[in-house]
Amino acid sequence: MEALKKYDMYINGEWTASSDGQYFESFNPATGQPWCYVAQGTSEDVERAVKAADNAFYNKDWADMTYTKRGHLLRKLGDLLSENVEELAEFETRDNGKLIREMKAQLTYMPEFFYYYAGLADKIQGETLPIDKKDMFVFSEREPLGVVVAITPWNSPLYLTFIKLAPALIAGNTIVIKPSEHSSASLLEFTKLIEKAGFPPGVVNIVTGFGADIGDSLTSHPFVSRVAFTGGEKTARNIVRNSAENFAQLSLELGGKSPNIVFDDANLYNAAMGTIAGIFGATGQSCVAGSRLFLHQKIYDEFMDILVSRVEKIKIGDPMSADSEIGPVATLNQLESIERYVETGLDEGGKLLLGGKRPEHMKEGWYFEPTIFEHTEHNGCITKEEIFGPVLSVMPFSEEEEVIKLANSTDYGLAAGIWTNDIGRGHRLSKRLRAGIVWVNTYRSISPIAPIGGSKLSGYGREGGLESVHDYTQKKTVWINTSSAPMSDPFIIR
Structure with a gap:
C-alpha cells in the first residue's frame, strides 16, 4: 500500500x-x-x-x-x-x-x-x-x-x-x-x-x-x-x-439561511436554475446557500414542476468525474448532521418531495441526495437553522409585504435572491431584505470588486x-x- x-x-x-x-x-x-x-x-x-x-x-x-x-x-x-x-x-x-x-x-x-x-x-x-x-x-x-x-x-x-x-x-x-x-x-x-x-x-x-x-x-x-x-x-x-x-x-x-424569492412575473426557467445553483451547487455547503425558497402562489405548481424535473436528473458521483453534478459533503460529521435535520423536518410536518437519504449507488464516501421539503408554514428548525447541505425548504406566498417578513424572520442576514422582471420591485426588496448580499435574477455570483459579508448572526x-x-x-x-x-x-x- x-x-x-x-x-x-x-x-x-x-x-x-x-x-x-x-x-x-x-x-x-x-x-x-x-x-x-x-x-x-x-x-x-x-x-x-x-x-x-x-x-x-x-x-x-x-x-x-x-x-x-x-x-x-x-x-x-x-x-x-x-x-x-x-x-x-x-x-x-x-x-x-x-x-x-x-x-x-x-x-x-x-x-x-x-x-x-x-x-x-x-x-x-x-x-x-x-x-x-x-x-x-x-x-x-x-x-x-x-x-x-x-x-x-x-x-x-x-x-x-x-x-x-x-x-x-x-x-x-x-x-x-x-x-x-x-x-x-x-x-x-x-x-x-x-x-x-x-x-x-x-x-x-x-x-x-x-x-x-x-x-x-x-x-x-x-x-x-x-x-x-x-x-x-x-x-x-x-x-x-x-x-x-x-x-x-x-x-x-x-452562517446563513438565505431566502430565494420568486415572483409570478419572473423567468421561471432561469429562476429554477438559479435556485438549483443556490442550494445544490457545492452540495449545499456554502454560507450563502439559498436554502429557503419562497414561491408566489400563482406560479407555485408550474415552478415546482420545472424544479423537480431538473433536480431528479442531477448526477451524484465521484467529484473527480467531469460529468458529476453533486459530490460528497466534506465530513462524516456534516453528513450525519444533515441526516438529523431531515429527520427533524419530517417530525415537524414537512413534506419530503425528493431525496432525504444517502444515495444507494454510492457505497463509499459521504454522499447525500439533493433534498426538497415543502412547508405550509415558516417555523421549526429546518426552515430557520443553517443545515449546510443540499436541503431546500419551499414555501408559498401571495403578497410582497408577506414575503419580506418571512424572508427576514431568521437570525441570519448574509444573502438573498430575488427573481422578478419588475425592476422597481427588485430595488424595493433589495433595500428591505436584511442581507449583506442581494442578487436579483442571479445567484452565487462573485467578484473581487464586490464586498461580501452579513448582519445579525x-x-x-x-x-x-x-x-x-x-x-x-x-x-x-x-x-x-x-x-x-x-x-x-x-x-x-x-
Missing part, C-alpha cells in the same frame, strides 16, 4: 513539523478514507509563527518595500496560480470533495483577486486636511496594522483564503493562516507558489491543526492586530472573547472590494508646524 503524503507547516519561510512531531489524518470525502497526514500544530508553533510574522513586519525587506513592488509580487502570485489551476483543483477536490469542474472554473477565475488588489497597491492614499490653523500642514496616511490572522473553513479553503490574503498583503501586513483541519492540503500546496513568487520569509505563515489546540493562543496573541474569520457561530464567539485580550480588530463571515465586517484594503490599514495623522516663530504659552493647547 502506498504511504500517505505528509504535509508540514510553513513558518518563517521554512517547512517545519509541529513542535511535538504529531500529525493527523485528512480524509477524502469521496472515499471516506484518509489520503494524507497534516502536521498537528501546538501553542508553541503558534508562538513561532506569530513571532516570525511580527519580525517580518518590521524587517526592512518587507517594511521598506514600496507598495508598487508589493503589487508586482501579488501579480506574480496570480500568474503562478493561473499556471497551476489543474493541480490545485485536484488537491482541493481530493481534500474537501468539491466537484473538479467547479474547482477548475473557480481557480481559473481566482487570479483576478490577486490582479485586482495588485492594481490597488499604489492607490492606498491618505489625504491633506484643510486645517483651521494657518501655520500647520496636516495630512493623514494609511499604515498596515501589523500581524493579521486568517482562519478559514473547510468548504472553500482557497477562495476564502485568497479574499483575506490579497488585501492583507497589499496593505503591508504580515499574516498567519490557520486552515480547517478538514481541508489544509490545498492551501499548503498553494503556499509553494507564495514561496516561488518571492515574498520575504515570515510574511506568510501557515499553522495547521485543531482549533481546540491552537485557536485561543492564536486569536488572543498580543502581537495579533486583526483576525479575519469565516466559519461557525460557536467559534466566532470564542474569537470575540479572545479579542478582549489583544483588542484585535475582527471581521466575521458566518451572519457576522460583521466585509471582505472584497476597496473597502477591505482599508480594513487592513489604520490612519495616522501627521502635524507639521511650518512657522519659525517662537512657541507660545506651552500650557495652552494649540
Whole structure:
C-alpha cells in the first residue's frame, strides 16, 4: 500500500513539523478514507509563527518595500496560480470533495483577486486636511496594522483564503493562516507558489491543526492586530472573547439561511436554475446557500414542476468525474448532521418531495441526495437553522409585504435572491431584505470588486472590494508646524 503524503507547516519561510512531531489524518470525502497526514500544530508553533510574522513586519525587506513592488509580487502570485489551476483543483477536490469542474472554473477565475488588489497597491492614499490653523500642514496616511490572522473553513479553503490574503498583503501586513483541519492540503500546496513568487520569509505563515489546540493562543496573541474569520457561530464567539485580550480588530463571515424569492412575473426557467445553483451547487455547503425558497402562489405548481424535473436528473458521483453534478459533503460529521435535520423536518410536518437519504449507488464516501421539503408554514428548525447541505425548504406566498417578513424572520442576514422582471420591485426588496448580499435574477455570483459579508448572526465586517484594503490599514495623522516663530504659552493647547 502506498504511504500517505505528509504535509508540514510553513513558518518563517521554512517547512517545519509541529513542535511535538504529531500529525493527523485528512480524509477524502469521496472515499471516506484518509489520503494524507497534516502536521498537528501546538501553542508553541503558534508562538513561532506569530513571532516570525511580527519580525517580518518590521524587517526592512518587507517594511521598506514600496507598495508598487508589493503589487508586482501579488501579480506574480496570480500568474503562478493561473499556471497551476489543474493541480490545485485536484488537491482541493481530493481534500474537501468539491466537484473538479467547479474547482477548475473557480481557480481559473481566482487570479483576478490577486490582479485586482495588485492594481490597488499604489492607490492606498491618505489625504491633506484643510486645517483651521494657518501655520500647520496636516495630512493623514494609511499604515498596515501589523500581524493579521486568517482562519478559514473547510468548504472553500482557497477562495476564502485568497479574499483575506490579497488585501492583507497589499496593505503591508504580515499574516498567519490557520486552515480547517478538514481541508489544509490545498492551501499548503498553494503556499509553494507564495514561496516561488518571492515574498520575504515570515510574511506568510501557515499553522495547521485543531482549533481546540491552537485557536485561543492564536486569536488572543498580543502581537495579533486583526483576525479575519469565516466559519461557525460557536467559534466566532470564542474569537470575540479572545479579542478582549489583544483588542484585535475582527471581521466575521458566518452562517446563513438565505431566502430565494420568486415572483409570478419572473423567468421561471432561469429562476429554477438559479435556485438549483443556490442550494445544490457545492452540495449545499456554502454560507450563502439559498436554502429557503419562497414561491408566489400563482406560479407555485408550474415552478415546482420545472424544479423537480431538473433536480431528479442531477448526477451524484465521484467529484473527480467531469460529468458529476453533486459530490460528497466534506465530513462524516456534516453528513450525519444533515441526516438529523431531515429527520427533524419530517417530525415537524414537512413534506419530503425528493431525496432525504444517502444515495444507494454510492457505497463509499459521504454522499447525500439533493433534498426538497415543502412547508405550509415558516417555523421549526429546518426552515430557520443553517443545515449546510443540499436541503431546500419551499414555501408559498401571495403578497410582497408577506414575503419580506418571512424572508427576514431568521437570525441570519448574509444573502438573498430575488427573481422578478419588475425592476422597481427588485430595488424595493433589495433595500428591505436584511442581507449583506442581494442578487436579483442571479445567484452565487462573485467578484473581487464586490464586498461580501452579513448582519445579525451572519457576522460583521466585509471582505472584497476597496473597502477591505482599508480594513487592513489604520490612519495616522501627521502635524507639521511650518512657522519659525517662537512657541507660545506651552500650557495652552494649540
